[in-house]
Amino acid sequence: MRQIAIGILALTLIALPSSGFAASQRDDMHHMSGQSCCGQHHMQHGGQSMHHGSMGHGRGAMRGNHMNKADHPAEARHRNQATDEKAKNHASNTAEQRTIKVVAKNNLRFSKEHITAAPGETITIELVNNSRLPASAMSHNWILLQQSIDAGAFNSAAQSAGGPDYYPTRRADDVIAHTRMISGGQSDTITFTAPDKTGDYPYICTFPGHFRSGMKGTLTVKSKD
Template sequence: MVQRQRSKEIRMLKKTLALVMFAVLSVSAFAAQAKTVEIEGMNSLKFSKENITVKPGEEVTIKLTNTTDLPESAMAHNWILLAADADAQAVDEAAAQAKDNDYVPKDMSDQILAHTGLVAGGETDEVTFTAPEEPGDYEYICTFPGHLAAGMKGTLTVKEG
């Protein structure tokens, strides 16, 4: 009788441990997923989100959607995250010569941390990247001609907690 009770207790303990392990693994998998930020590129030449906060080294997905009804030649958008010391104006000027590369200048790749492709009205593109380890503010811009000059930019802030 005592042995049977002991066997039952051991089985219960094993089931409990299995459930605890499942819970721990589930939480770990959830925590490892990328933070997704949905941003709209608007006719007002603004991003719908001009401030994003992430943790150092966090995996981030930016999902850019263009909400315009205008033709692509008039109102397309991209999202480009710049290095901390990048010159946004210089990147934008170089981008004007990079139409065939979605206005992303290949020769300035050392100043660009991540970018989407160019999206026309109703289109969406996304990019997943690892946030910089160095806390601070990182500018993001749209390099479709004239958009940065009109104020289409924002700040990705990297900070603990």
Template sequence: MRFSPVLFPSLALLLAACSPKQPAAAPAPAAAPAPAAATGSASAPVAGPRVIDLVVGDNMKFSLKTITASPGEELTVNLTSNGTLPKEAMAHNFVLLGKDVDSDAFMQSAATAKATDYIPPELADQVLAHTKPLGPRQHDTITFKVPAVPGEYEYVCTFPGHALQGMRGMLIVK
């Protein structure tokens, strides 16, 4: 009996130590809703690449002389040929060149690069984007990211002689 006063306080301490509020572990499940929020935002409308329809043909012109775009914007170029002449005699492509590329020098090399679709392999690093050469009623689509640096980027048809006859245009990034 004499020890009981001592025993009781220690028991009380023990109980207090064992019955601590367990909620400390509770915050963990709270993290679960995060992924749900992420999938929710994915269902929101997402803007895809802006589509540019470009028509080429026997007149050796691009239907658009200029294309204006924002830096870093994604563009899809739909190139369609409504030409009638055989592909061997007249093919058309869309080749977007880097900012400070000498387009005349590029075209000179391209003219002899038939085996690689008129893209000279040694100058491939000067090309930002390009389609394949199209014959009559053919079609090709490319998607690319507009350069982040504002300025003017020339696009040309690299089939021999075409750019010299005016088959060229300008992508204006601003």
């Protein structure tokens, strides 16, 4: 009996470490399994987060691109409006610009002794001398004076300045626009802007004797009705 009891005790002692080892292995395996599951869950969750983050970033980029694309039509409209406005202004200026031909005659008269313009209107004067007389006998110019300038006094200053131009440079501030002195068969063209102030502005020819013989005219600036 005693030998049987000793044998049972020995088997129990042998079985106890084995059971503890198995239990320990089971605990370790359960722990590893738990870590594996948690790791997989973390990876899945992290992957989803990364996916969502990437998607969110992508959506943000898409929104940014959408905003940029939305800005482009506005900029295009602004450019088109500026271009249209520039074209309108150009068309308006072109419509308001006039070319007036003035012939200087041998009878010491301008073919046009009265010209009407709107304030700020762009005007081109083409002066033509059809005379066959020599330049020393029959040359002409066209000088438009400021409103307050005495044409006779200016002409006297021009005579004092002498030829061939008969133009008193010291009184240049009294002049709005002028052609050069031209002889027979020549022409000259000038472009100027009509004054903003309404009223009458004298123009004259300063070749000796011409103004006193009646070679003069008036530019009348008045608003359009």
